[in-house]
Every structure is written in C-alpha cells, then in structure tokens.
Amino acid sequence: xxxxxxxxxxxxxxxxxxxxxxxxxxxxxxxxxxxxxxxxxxxxxxxxxxxxxxxxxxxxxxxxxxxxxxxxxxxxxxxxxxxxxxxxxxxxxxxxxxxxxxxxx
Amino acid sequence: xxxxxxxxxxxxxxxxxxxxxxxxxxxxxxxxxxxxxxxxxxxxxxxxxxxxxxxxxxxxxxxxxxxxxxxxxxxxxxxxxxxxxxxxxxxxxxxxxxxxxxxxxxxxxxxxxxxxxxxxxx
Numbered sequence: 625x626x627x628x629x630x631x632x633x634x635x636x637x638x639x640x641x642x643x644x645x646x647x648x649x650x651x652x653x654x655x656x657x658x659x660x661x662x663x664x665x666x667x668x669x670x671x672x673x674x675x676x677x678x679x680x681x682x683x684x685x686x687x688x689x690x691x692x693x694x695x696x697x698x699x700x701x702x703x704x705x706x707x708x709x710x711x712x713x714x715x716x717x718x719x720x721x722x723x724x725x726x727x728x729x
Numbered sequence: 730x731x732x733x734x735x736x737x738x739x740x741x742x743x744x745x746x747x748x749x750x751x752x753x754x755x756x757x758x759x760x761x762x763x764x765x766x767x768x769x770x771x772x773x774x775x776x777x778x779x780x781x782x783x784x785x786x787x788x789x790x791x792x793x794x795x796x797x798x799x800x801x802x803x804x805x806x807x808x809x810x811x812x813x814x815x816x817x818x819x820x821x822x823x824x825x826x827x828x829x830x831x832x833x834x835x836x837x838x839x840x841x842x843x844x845x846x847x848x849x850x851x
Contacts, residue, residue, distance in 0.1 A: 658837040660774075662774075666843075667824050667826075667841035667843060667844060668766075668774065668824075668838075669841075670829070670837060670838065670839045673837045679839060680839075711773065711774055713774075713837065715835050715837060718776070718788070718790075718835060719764070719776040719779070719835050720776065721766075721773060721774040721775065721776065722773070724773045724774075
C-alpha cells in the first residue's frame, strides 16, 4: 500500500497570504495524484488531478506541482472560502488518501 | 447537473448488515466507474470499493474485503454497497463518487454525494 503523508497537519494563515501544502508518497506515484478540498459537513471537492491539472470550475489561484514522491498544492492568495481541510489521493496502486492538512485562520 | 444521492444508512448492531444505495443522474451512468469512500467521525477519507462502468470489475480495500460487495444496476442508474458482518470501526459517513475518466476503475472522483451515515453500535 502506498502511504501518503501530508504536512503540516495544520496551517494557520490569513486571507491574502500564500498557502503551500505538501504530500509525500512512500513510493513513486508518477504524476497520478489529486488534491481535494473538504469543508465541514460537505463532501470532498476535486481541485487538482494528475498532479497539476485543475478540475472544472476550480479558480486559478489553486495550483499543483510535483511528481514521483513529492507534491505540493499552492493557493496563491487565500480567500475566506479557502479555509478548509485538504487531502491528497493517489491512484497508481489502488486508491489511498493522505491524512489531510487543515488550513485555518 | 450531476447528482448523486445516497441512502440506506442507519444504526445497526455489530455483526449486522446494511445495504447502501446511490442514485445517479445528470450523466451517462453506464460510461463511468463508481466508488465508495468513507469517513469516520472527525477522521480522514478512506477508499472502500470501486466498480467498473459495466459492473464487470470490482475492487475492495483490505479492511472490507470479504464483508462488503459493490454492485450496480445500470437500468436504474444506481450503485449499491452491501455491507455484512459490520464492526464498530465501520461507523462512518459513506460517500458515493463518480469516476473522472469513465473507463478507468481506480480513479479520482469528480462528483460526490452528500453521504449517508452508518453507525455500528450495540
């Protein structure tokens, strides 16, 4: 099983600041990694897939990068609605999710 | 508009069974794989099971293999999750999700339902 480790667990920032979230895989997942956003009481929302492709309707302030074992999700300038929990997911070997990063004010 | 509506959750005793349903609309159901993902209260996401667009291929997480069965009825645009021998640690919100790329079974999920809560407790 491929283990995804997300860091930090919690990121405390203010609106307008830049957020950089990390996801590290226990073995290479090539570029087969996605990022999801989840707000309280809501299902996850697909943001990024294949490491860097934005899903339909996702604002340009969200960007993804990386390949192999190290990946990043960057939010260039935080909007109030971006404070949420973010998960990475790989599809190279079965499906696994990271433990999540909470972005809080 | 893509919609996924889960139902069938509830309170069940350990060792019991439950059948979840997910009614899909707004897309060509027979062209996309479907997946169940669960989330225990206050915890992260856990993949449970996926099924191919035709229903001919199914995959399960080790934690549910041999106890859960995924299936789909294309005529009813519905995917099911039969859960047997339920344990306390199966308690979670169960989400139904649509595959992004259609024929790929183990795939990212671009649309999700609101989830149905399963509580296993005596």
